[in-house]
Amino acid sequence: MSLYDKASIALIPSGTKASKLYSVLPANGDGDFTHSRGSTATRVNKDGLIENVGSNIPRLDYPLTNGVVGDCPHLLLEPQRLNYSNYTEALSNWVDENVTTTDNQTVSPDGSVNASKIVENSSNTFHFISKITSSTTTANNLVFTCFLKKGTRTNAYVYFRTYSNANRYGISVNLENGTITDTEQSGAPANVETSVTAYGNDWYRVKVRMYQVSGTATMLIGPNNNTTINGINNTYQGDGSSYIYAWGTQLEVGDYETSYIPSPNTATQITRSPDASRDSGTSADINSEEGVLFVEIAALANDQSSRRITIAQGTSNLIRVGYDSVSNRIVAVVYDGTNQAVLLTTSYTITDFHKIAVKYKQNDFALFVDGTKVSTDLSGSTFAAETLNELAFDDGGGGNLFYGKVKQALVFNEALSDSELATLTS
Numbered sequence: 001m002s003l004y005d006k007a008s009i010a011l012i013p014s015g016t017k018a019s020k021l022y023s024v025l026p027a028n029g030d031g032d033f034t035h036s037r038g039s040t041a042t043r044v045n046k047d048g049l050i051e052n053v054g055s056n057i058p059r060l061d062y063p064l065t066n067g068v069v070g071d072c073p074h075l076l077l078e079p080q081r082l083n084y085s086n087y088t089e090a091l092s093n094w095v096d097e098n099v100t101t102t103d104n105q106t107v108s109p110d111g112s113v114n115a116s117k118i119v120e121n122s123s124n125t126f127h128f129i130s131k132i133t134s135s136t137t138t139a140n141n142l143v144f145t146c147f148l149k150k151g152t153r154t155n156a157y158v159y160f161r162t163y164s165n166a167n168r169y170g171i172s173v174n175l176e177n178g179t180i181t182d183t184e185q186s187g188a189p190a191n192v193e194t195s196v197t198a199y200g201n202d203w204y205r206v207k208v209r210m211y212q213v214s215g216t217a218t219m220l221i222g223p224n225n226n227t228t229i230n231g232i233n234n235t236y237q238g239d240g241s242s243y244i245y246a247w248g249t250q251l252e253v254g255d256y257e258t259s260y261i262p263s264p265n266t267a268t269q270i271t272r273s274p275d276a277s278r279d280s281g282t283s284a285d286i287n288s289e290e291g292v293l294f295v296e297i298a299a300l301a302n303d304q305s306s307r308r309i310t311i312a313q314g315t316s317n318l319i320r321v322g323y324d325s326v327s328n329r330i331v332a333v334v335y336d337g338t339n340q341a342v343l344l345t346t347s348y349t350i351t352d353f354h355k356i357a358v359k360y361k362q363n364d365f366a367l368f369v370d371g372t373k374v375s376t377d378l379s380g381s382t383f384a385a386e387t388l389n390e391l392a393f394d395d396g397g398g399g400n401l402f403y404g405k406v407k408q409a410l411v412f413n414e415a416l417s418d419s420e421l422a423t424l425t426s
Helices: 417-426
Strands: 007-011 033-036 041-044 051-052 059-061 074-077 093-097 098-109 111-118 128-131 140-150 157-164 168-174 177-188 193-198 201-210 219-224 243-253 277-278 291-299 307-313 317-323 328-334 339-345 355-358 365-369 372-377 389-392 404-412
Touching: 007 219, 033 168, 041 059, 041 243, 051 168, 051 404, 051 417, 074 277, 093 098, 111 219, 140 157, 157 201, 168 193, 168 201, 177 193, 219 243, 243 339, 277 389, 291 307, 291 317, 317 365, 328 355, 339 372, 365 417, 372 417
Parallel strands: none
Antiparallel strands: 007 404, 033 277, 041 051, 059 074, 074 404, 093 128, 098 111, 111 243, 128 219, 140 201, 140 243, 157 168, 157 219, 168 177, 193 201, 291 355, 291 404, 307 317, 307 389, 317 328, 328 339, 355 365, 365 372
């Protein structure tokens, strides 16, 4: 018999509809989650394409590895974000600087022919499109992302700067293999971070994160004639015909990039609402006196925010697992008004997927991660029968929402043995 046969609640994300995330167990539907999100949002579908998902519909997002789509999706839960960029798929509405931009020239990452072509002119000067945000932000991390594809130019130039140019950061990207070949920094931009993620059909999502002190921000995208950056405006002799493709621009306040928020052909800045999934199970599905909460999860970022998954009765009685204000810390807590057990580890990179189980039983608590028992507490109480009545991706009361990726979440109505827990989390 598989250990999964012992579970009383089993979420392995596969079925959804509006406001509903289906669990495999129990069969009567009591384990299904109520899902809310007050806006549309995007995901990567089974074909590796970015697609819109309607309001309140959970997103089953398929992973991309070196541009190849994976077989099994995970539940994607994200915070609210505003895309300060607009005309994200009609880049001819940006300002042309010694280039000509034409929209709808090739197939984009959403499968439509709606990507823009940026062609350099023959001047010995800079060549890019630019966009100044219309909003002012103060003391926030800003993340600029865009999708790029090689044309006759195989290198691109991406720059992000404050409008005053007091702080700026630029990168050169090789669009043949997605490597960053050069960088340029001026002023004192803090928390700079860059990355390039492969999508299908030779597309790459390029990211530049920078700390913005105050003022508006300027985004620049252009072709590059080599692998280096030649000054802030990247001056070079254009040939009048070389080009790259661009699509899906995004500028958001936060420590990390989130899924694409489209504002395709409008000046409107679009907000994606937060995801919330809760209300799975009843007191009949959760043993309050002993059991196991098991999850396979990954954080969106190591940003030291509280993100919790609980079996609970409100916020007064709960067993939770998740991340908190300490870097890369996985923590489990049993709480009934006071902490009965606190189990934790900082030995893992939380942005990677990990299998995590917390066992709870009178005077017998343990935390397992990836097949290893990492923490124990042999003193503490649990709860009276039929106290706990819900599995939720929050703190039990709708706060500290879990933002991350979820491959599975299970509840067991017995305290499994150490060997079973090692097997379950391996």
